[in-house]
Structures are given as structure tokens and as C-alpha cells.
Amino acid sequence: MRAFAELFNALDQTTSTNAKVAELTHYFQTAAEADKLWCIALFSGRRPKRAVTTTRLREWAAERAGIPLWLFEETYPIVGDLSETIALILPDATRQTNRTLSDWMAEILRLTPADEPTRKEAVLEAWDCLNPTERFLFNKLLTGGFRVGVSQKLMTRALSAATGTDEAQMAHRLMGNWTPETTTFDTLIHAQDTEADQSRPYPFYLAYGLEDAPEALGSPADWQAEWKWDGIRGQLILRGGSHHLWSRGEELITDRFPEFARSADFLPDGTVLDGEVLAWNGEKPMPFAELQKRIGRKTVPKKLLKDAPVVLRAYDLLELGGQDIRDLPLAERHARLESLLANIPPEAAVIPSPVVPFDNWQTLTDIRETSRDAHAEGLMLKRLGSPYLAGRKKGDWWKWKVDPLTIDAVMIYAQSGHGRRANLFTDFTFAVWNNGELVPFTKAYSGLTDAEFRQITAWVRKNTLQRFGPVRQVTPEHVFEIGFEGIMESPRHKSGVALRFPRMIRWRHDKPIQEANTLDDLKALMP
Amino acid sequence: MSVDPVLTFTDRGIYCPAGDFYIDPWRPVNRALITHGHSDHSRWGHRHYMATEAAAPVMHHRLGDVTIQTTPYGATTQIGGARVRFHPAGHIPGSAQIRIEVGGQVWVVSGDYKPEPDGLCEPFELVPCHAFISECTFGLPAFKWAPQAAVANEINAWWASNAADGRFSLLGAYSLGKAQRLMSLLDPSIGPILTHGAVEATNEVLRAQGYPLPATTRVTADLDVKAHSGGIVIAPPSAFGTPWARKFGRASTGFASGWMQLRGVRRRRAADRGFVLSDHADWPGLNDTIRATGCEKVFVTHGYTEIFNQWLLSQGYDSAIVATEYTGEGADTDDTAEVD
Numbered sequence: 001m002r003a004f005a006e007l008f009n010a011l012d013q014t015t016s017t018n019a020k021v022a023e024l025t026h027y028f029q030t031a032a033e034a035d036k037l038w039c040i041a042l043f044s045g046r047r048p049k050r051a052v053t054t055t056r057l058r059e060w061a062a063e064r065a066g067i068p069l070w071l072f073e074e075t076y077p078i079v080g081d082l083s084e085t086i087a088l089i090l091p092d093a094t095r096q097t098n099r100t101l102s103d104w105m106a107e108i109l110r111l112t113p114a115d116e117p118t119r120k121e122a123v124l125e126a127w128d129c130l131n132p133t134e135r136f137l138f139n140k141l142l143t144g145g146f147r148v149g150v151s152q153k154l155m156t157r158a159l160s161a162a163t164g165t166d167e168a169q170m171a172h173r174l175m176g177n178w179t180p181e182t183t184t185f186d187t188l189i190h191a192q193d194t195e196a197d198q199s200r201p202y203p204f205y206l207a208y209g210l211e212d213a214p215e216a217l218g219s220p221a222d223w224q225a226e227w228k229w230d231g232i233r234g235q236l237i238l239r240g241g242s243h244h245l246w247s248r249g250e251e252l253i254t255d256r257f258p259e260f261a262r263s264a265d266f267l268p269d270g271t272v273l274d275g276e277v278l279a280w281n282g283e284k285p286m287p288f289a290e291l292q293k294r295i296g297r298k299t300v301p302k303k304l305l306k307d308a309p310v311v312l313r314a315y316d317l318l319e320l321g322g323q324d325i326r327d328l329p330l331a332e333r334h335a336r337l338e339s340l341l342a343n344i345p346p347e348a349a350v351i352p353s354p355v356v357p358f359d360n361w362q363t364l365t366d367i368r369e370t371s372r373d374a375h376a377e378g379l380m381l382k383r384l385g386s387p388y389l390a391g392r393k394k395g396d397w398w399k400w401k402v403d404p405l406t407i408d409a410v411m412i413y414a415q416s417g418h419g420r421r422a423n424l425f426t427d428f429t430f431a432v433w434n435n436g437e438l439v440p441f442t443k444a445y446s447g448l449t450d451a452e453f454r455q456i457t458a459w460v461r462k463n464t465l466q467r468f469g470p471v472r473q474v475t476p477e478h479v480f481e482i483g484f485e486g487i488m489e490s491p492r493h494k495s496g497v498a499l500r501f502p503r504m505i506r507w508r509h510d511k512p513i514q515e516a517n518t519l520d521d522l523k524a525l526m527p
Numbered sequence: 528m529s530v531d532p533v534l535t536f537t538d539r540g541i542y543c544p545a546g547d548f549y550i551d552p553w554r555p556v557n558r559a560l561i562t563h564g565h566s567d568h569s570r571w572g573h574r575h576y577m578a579t580e581a582a583a584p585v586m587h588h589r590l591g592d593v594t595i596q597t598t599p600y601g602a603t604t605q606i607g608g609a610r611v612r613f614h615p616a617g618h619i620p621g622s623a624q625i626r627i628e629v630g631g632q633v634w635v636v637s638g639d640y641k642p643e644p645d646g647l648c649e650p651f652e653l654v655p656c657h658a659f660i661s662e663c664t665f666g667l668p669a670f671k672w673a674p675q676a677a678v679a680n681e682i683n684a685w686w687a688s689n690a691a692d693g694r695f696s697l698l699g700a701y702s703l704g705k706a707q708r709l710m711s712l713l714d715p716s717i718g719p720i721l722t723h724g725a726v727e728a729t730n731e732v733l734r735a736q737g738y739p740l741p742a743t744t745r746v747t748a749d750l751d752v753k754a755h756s757g758g759i760v761i762a763p764p765s766a767f768g769t770p771w772a773r774k775f776g777r778a779s780t781g782f783a784s785g786w787m788q789l790r791g792v793r794r795r796r797a798a799d800r801g802f803v804l805s806d807h808a809d810w811p812g813l814n815d816t817i818r819a820t821g822c823e824k825v826f827v828t829h830g831y832t833e834i835f836n837q838w839l840l841s842q843g844y845d846s847a848i849v850a851t852e853y854t855g856e857g858a859d860t861d862d863t864a865e866v867d
């Protein structure tokens with residue numbers, strides 16, 4: 001695994017995109033085929049499932065390091081990463097090994113069904129012959145938590161450079177339902193029309209947020225506006241008599257949403273749709289929380305299927321009659337989508353996402369303000385002449401979200417973050433007033449600058465009232481403006497509400513805690 | 528039996544009633560014994576200072592015209608009813624542990640310390656004692672330092688690779704202690720060593736004392752950058768990203784600190800490279816030292832005091848936490864603070 005660990009270190013040590021691509025390209029040019037295949041799998045999120053519970057790993061690591069478990073547990077939040085904590089506390093390796101990445105992956109897959117004594121023995125052996133970076137990676141792979149600061153786009157670029165295959169074509173080949181156990185490097189990269197092609201999705205085209213006024217986009221006549229739905233992005237594939245649903249995270253989620261089994265009855269084979277999966281009550285989208293219940297379940301109980309049925313609001317057509325039509329202009333694709341979905345019955349679970357008509361940017365600006373009434377989180381702007389591109393590209397697709405709802409709240413608990421934010425207090429709980437008491441209603445993690453997080457961290461250390469494990473109760477002193485996309489009733493929360501996408505908009509140094517909002521103010525924002 | 532404690536802990540600092548003096552106090556006092564020149568231990572405003580001969584020049588450099596009574600390492604001074612002796616702490620040049628003996632009871636204040644010899648500062652000396660007042664900046668089992676030579680190799684390899692690419696290496700380090708230690712680890716055959724003014728001012732003081740530092744060039748406004756191509760620049764991290772640093776073009780940046788052991792902190796630093804190099808004791812260093820002093824009582828001053836204290840109690844030590852205003856080596860301290 002030395003070569004893979006060196007690659008990881010090299011990627012970890014630079015912030016330069018070119019340097020990262022160069023390191024990856026070098027790896028793809030020099031590593032063995034099986035290792036390359038695993039590298040692609042891991043860098044595209046195809047991680048094996050957790051082979052050992054973290055509870056056991058903690059125990060074994062503490063035992064091996066000769067420290068009590070409580071000391072391990074105290075060290076973990078400061079290091080901010082479990083795999084790293086284990087790698088750091090273990091004694092130095094006593095042996096070396098030449099096992100490669102694919103050897104270790106095979107070992108990890110072997111351990112998944114093994115009994116506990118076998119697992120323990122194998123894990124302790126592994127720790128004893130790996131260097132610290134290798135150990136860290138091994139732990140990450142063992143716990144199913146491997147991530148790396150390299151986008152799939154960069155990996156694809158490097159792979160394209162190393163193999164001489166066109167980048168967009170490479171991106172398409174890497175998609176779909178494969179694992180290193182079901183294919184080989186050669187098949188994945190070079191072979192055409194394998195069976196996997198049946199389910200293979202197209203890379204999603206992703207929009208950037210619109211930061212300037214829409215006037216900067218030029219003539220309104222060149223643009224199509226649509227509602228931006230708050231669901232999950234989905235690609236529905238109807239090929240070879242079966243259907244496949246992919247999430248934007250390139251996860252095959254067909255089984256979670258059995259509604260789409262019927263889509264094939266109403267749509268021709270060789271059709272691929274891009275749209276938003278929404279919980280749908282027959283007339284309008286239901287709150288995201290309803291969809292959330294569905295996302296978490298691999299199989300769906302009947303009651304849930306009835307309480308929170310889903311549809312695909314389709315807004316793009318990528319394949320028709322088995323032909324890839326992504327290069328056609330949006331106006332053309334959209335016309336075909338409309339005629340395809342005209343008169344489609346509700347049982348099909350596919351509904352066209354309407355175009356929002358507008359003559360000028362001012363009209364559209366006014367329409368955007370009504371997004372919440374339309375159960376949308378804003379608008380999408382798409383250039384009528386644009387092809388369907390792969391990945392996040394600037395220029396043709398923009399998301400233009402409505403401004404968030406905001407409330408001023410008091411920070412009452414703080415917890416330290418993970419990874420890059422280890423050892424900093426970054427996760428806060430906020431409260432609003434209710435009858436003279438502060439009632440917690442949300443957590444938020446993002447929105448402050450590093451400098452602000454450092455400042456608040458120093459403050460938290462000096463103003464801790466009580467510790468509950470990793471959580472610190474702090475003196476109510478600081479007010480933050482909390483922004484969020486939506487609010488709904490929630491009997492599970494003490495405050496009776498749950499927020500969608502809460503984050504810190506700014507630190508209100510100017511506000512004393514008495515001037516924070518009340519629970520009634522918050523509830524008044526409910527639709 | 529009941530013996531009066533040799534030292535007590537006050538809101539001005541660690542106090543010795545028998546000798547009526549303080550050690551590294553953080554509020555102005557009449558007589559202050561100073562372990563080393565870092566600003567959280569050696570503060571301005573005391574009437575009389577006492578420090579090692581080796582620490583005094585830097586203290587004068589930083590505190591200006593103050594009265595410092597100096598002592599060689601290992602010499603005994605009687606102050607009131609206390610016998611006082613300074614022993615090397617291995618933290619930075621001139622740094623000391625202070626041994627205080629009152630009525631046969633020996634207490635040692637470690638200040639900041641590093642057991643591993645670094646070839647530049649006076650090597651740490653173990654001082655047997657009844658009570659040991661220890662820092663624990665890195666008092667967690669995750670902190671274990673590689674031998675200095677291995678880190679030196681990493682730094683020199685990084686420098687050499689940048690030099691081969693025609694790039695400058697910008698290495699961030701606090702200007703007293705860490706900066707000079709790094710210089711002494713560099714391989715001057717790779718290229719020229721350049722220094723920021725704040726670092727060079729300290730270099731001059733230490734060179735005059737006879738500490739062996741390599742030849743360096745101060746970065747001035749009219750420096751011929753091209754003539755020093757492929758050089759390494761030692762500067763306080765606060766100088767990174769300023770117009771001052773821009774003259775070195777697309778330099779590779781590095782930072783050396785014990786905190787670089789943690790990937791999260793390393794990534795947050797946004798330097799290209801993080802080198803794990805600290806002037807403090809690591810976990811084995813703290814534990815081995817405390818054990819070897821043979822002390823019956825431990826006081827932990829700054830760092831992960833709560834956790835380390837709990838660990839010492841579980842190991843059978845009579846241990847307690849002392850609240851101080853020392854900062855140790857902060858993971859996110861303002862880079863101008865010289866506490867490393």
C-alpha cells in the first residue's frame with residue numbers, strides 16, 4: 001500500500017489542482033491494474049461497507065497502545081478523526097509488508113463476514129506492519145469512511161491524461177453500477193457496450209449559484225426559468241425493459257423508490273430523464289422531512305409508501321429512443337420532453353416540471369419572491385441554446401435561490417468539529433426566548449470564517465459552564481443571525497420546530513442576548 | 528506529618544514563601560525567577576529578575592533595560608530560606624527548570640521542557656525531586672515525536688526539491704527558539720538561508736553568545752531575490768501572505784510545530800507542508816520524565832491539564848491541576864505570539 005499512501009500524502013500536501021492531477025496521472029501510469037481499479041473505485045465513492053464496528057476498533061487500539069479506553073475517548077475529539085487517532089496512538093510497526101492496495105482491499109472484504117476473533121487478529125496484525133499514513137488509510141477503508149480531497153472531476157482528468165481517452169467519455173464510463181469485484185480496469189476503461197451500460201447514468205450537469213443580478217445574463221429571451229425544487233436530484237433510466245434511479249451522489253437508489261417501477265409502463269424503452277425526486281401529495285410537494293423518511297430506508301414499508309409517495313419532476317431529457325441527445329440545445333430537448341410527457345397519467349410517477357414564463361428580468365425577480373408559495377426554494381435559469389454538459393460548469397445553468405429566512409438566536413452549547421476543524425469549536429446549538437427561558441431549536445456548523453471560529457473557540461474555553469462528554473454548555477452571551485431554507489413543525493424537537501439547512505449568517509456582536517428573537521417569532525415563519 | 532509547601536499557587540504566579548519570590552509570574556512582582564525568554568513566561572514589569580546567564584541576553588533584547596541577576600546552570604543561590612538552582616530544560620537556548628529546596632524538600636518548576644537533545648540548546652537535565660511542576664502542552668497519547676534527524680531529513684528533502692524547481696521555500700517558525708533550531712537542522716549545501724528581520728534580530732543575540740548558527744542573510748527591501756534563488760526563508764508565520772512574502776513568488780510554504788501531528792490542524796494552516804517538530808515534551812517524554820524524577824507529587828500547569836491530570840491520578844500519582852496563564856504552543860494562536 002506504500003504507493004497508494006504516497007499518493008494520498010502527495011494529494012494531502014498540496015492545494016494546487018495541477019499538482020494533484022499530476023500526482024494522480026503518475027499513479028495511473030505506474031500502478032498495477034488491480035490497484036488502479038481500486039483507486040478509481042475509492043476516489044469515486046465506491047467504498048466497501050464497514051468491516052468492523054468502530055466500538056471494537058477503539059477497544060482494540062486502546063488495548064494495543066496500553067492506554068485506558070477513557071483516555072482514548074478523550075483524545076479522539078481533539079484529534080478529530082477516529083482513524084487518525086488510532087494511527088497516532090498505536091506503537092510503531094515492528095514489521096514491514098509489501099501488500100498492495102488491492103491486497104488490503106481483499107483482506108478487508110474477507111474480514112466483513114468473519115467472526116470477531118479472526119477480525120481482531122487480522123486488524124492487530126495489519127496495524128503492526130503499516131506505517132502511520134498506511135494505518136490511517138487502512139482504518140478509513142476498514143470503517144467505510146475513506147474520503148479524499150480530490151473531486152471525481154480531477155480524477156477523471158488524470159485518468160484521461162494517463163490513458164488518452166477523452167475526458168467526457170471517461171466520465172461516462174466511470175459512472176454506473178460497477179465495483180472492483182465485478183469488473184477489471186481494462187473492461188472499465190476500454191471495453192464498449194458491456195452489460196453495465198444498461199444501467200449506466202450520464203454525469204449530472206450541475207449549476208452554480210447566481211451571485212450577480214440576472215441582468216448580467218443578457219437577453220431574457222435566451223433563457224428558460226424553472227422552479228428549483230427542494231428534493232433530491234435523480235436520473236431515471238429506462239433501458240432493456242428495466243428501470244434504474246440514480247442519485248446525484250451516483251448512488252443507485254432504485255429499490256428505495258418502487259413508484260418508478262410503473263414508469264416503464266408509460267414511457268418508451270431507451271429513455272433517460274433528469275429531474276427532482278419529491279414527496280408528493282397528489283397536488284404539491286410535501287416538506288423535505290417527508291422525503292427524508294424515504295431516503296433513509298432501503299426497503300419501504302407499505303404505510304410509508306402511502307404516507308409519503310414520491311414522483312420525479314422531470315426537467316430534462318438526456319436519451320430518447322436509445323439515442324444520447326445531450327448535445328441538442330435545451331429548447332430542443334425540452335420540446336421533446338414535453339411531448340413525451342404530455343398526457344402521462346399520475347400512476348407513472350413522472351410529472352413534467354413546468355417552465356416559468358417571464359418577459360423581463362424584473363418580472364422574474366418578482367416571481368422569485370413567490371418561490372416559497374410555490375413550494376420551491378427559488379428558480380433555475382438555463383440557457384435555451386445550451387447542451388447538457390457533464391459536471392459543474394459555469395455559464396449555462398444557474399441556481400437562483402430565494403434569500404434564506406433568518407432569526408437572531410443565542411448560542412448555548414458548543415462542540416468541537418472534525419477533520420479540518422478538529423480542536424476548534426465549530427458546532428453550536430442555538431436557542432430563542434420563550435417565557436423568559438432559552439429554548440434550543442437548531443444546531444448550525446457553517447457560515448463563520450476560520451478567524452471567527454478561532455475567536456469563538458478561545459471564548460468557549462473560557463466560558464464553559466458544564467461539560468457533557470464532548471458538548472460544552474456555555475454562558476449565553478453571543479447572538480448569531482441564523483439563516484435557513486424552511487421551517488416545519490416537529491413534535492420530536494423541544495422547540496416544536498425543525499429547520500432546513502440552518503447556518504450562521506453572521507455573528508451579531510451588536511446585539512445583547514435580550515434582543516434575540518422569540519419562539520413565537522420563529523413559529524410565525526412557518527408556512 | 529505536615530510540611531509547609533515549598534511553593535504555593537497564587538493569582539500572580541507560582542510563589543515561594545520561604546524565599547519571597549515568584550517563578551514566571553504573570554502580574555508584576557518584586558522578585559521574579561524566569562525559566563526562559565518566551566513572552567508568556569518572561570513578562571515585563573517586575574522589579575528584580577533572575578535568570579540563567581544564557582537566557583539573560585534575549586530577555587534584555589525583549590524587555591529592554593531591566594535588572595537581571597544571572598546565574599550559571601547548576602550553581603546554588605540562597606534566597607531567604609530557599610536554596611535555588613537552575614538546570615537546563617532543553618526547550619530553547621538558555622531555558623531552565625528551577626529547583627527550589629526548602630528544609631530538605633525539593634520542588635522543581637519545569638517551565639517548558641523537551642527531553643530530546645536538539646544540538647543547539649543546553650540539553651535537558653533530569654532533576655530528582657519531591658514535587659514536579661510540569662507543563663503538558665502535548666499531554667495526549669496522540670503526540671509522539673519522530674527523532675529530530677528524521678524530521679530534519681524531511682525538511683531538507685522538501686527544500687532541495689523546491690530548490691531544484693527554482694522555487695523558494697518559506698518556512699514559518701516563531702522567532703525565538705524554533706527558528707534557530709530549524710536553521711541548525713538545515714543543510715546549507717542546498718542553498719542560501721534567508722531570515723525575516725524579527726528572526727535575524729534574535730539570531731544576532733544568540734550568535735554573540737556563541738550559539739552555533741549557520742550563516743544567514745537578512746531579507747531587506749533591496750535584497751537581490753534572484754541572486755538567492757532556491758533559498759529557504761525563515762520567518763514568523765504571520766509574515767506569510769503579506770506583501771513582504773510576495774517577493775519570493777510562488778514559494779512552497781511549510782510550518783513546523785508539534786500541532787502538525789494532527790491532520791486537521793495541518794490542513795487548516797493552509798501551508799503546503801507541515802513538519803512535526805516541537806520544543807515541548809511529547810507523551811512518552813512527559814511520562815518518562817515525571818517517572819524518572821521520582822517525585823511523589825505532580826502539578827500540571829498548561830496544556831491538556833484535565834486529561835493529563837486524570838491520567839496521572841490513574842497511574843497512582845498524587846497529582847493536581849494548577850491554573851496558570853502560560854499558553855504553551857497554541858494550535859491556533861496568533862502567529863505573532865512567541866510561545867512555541
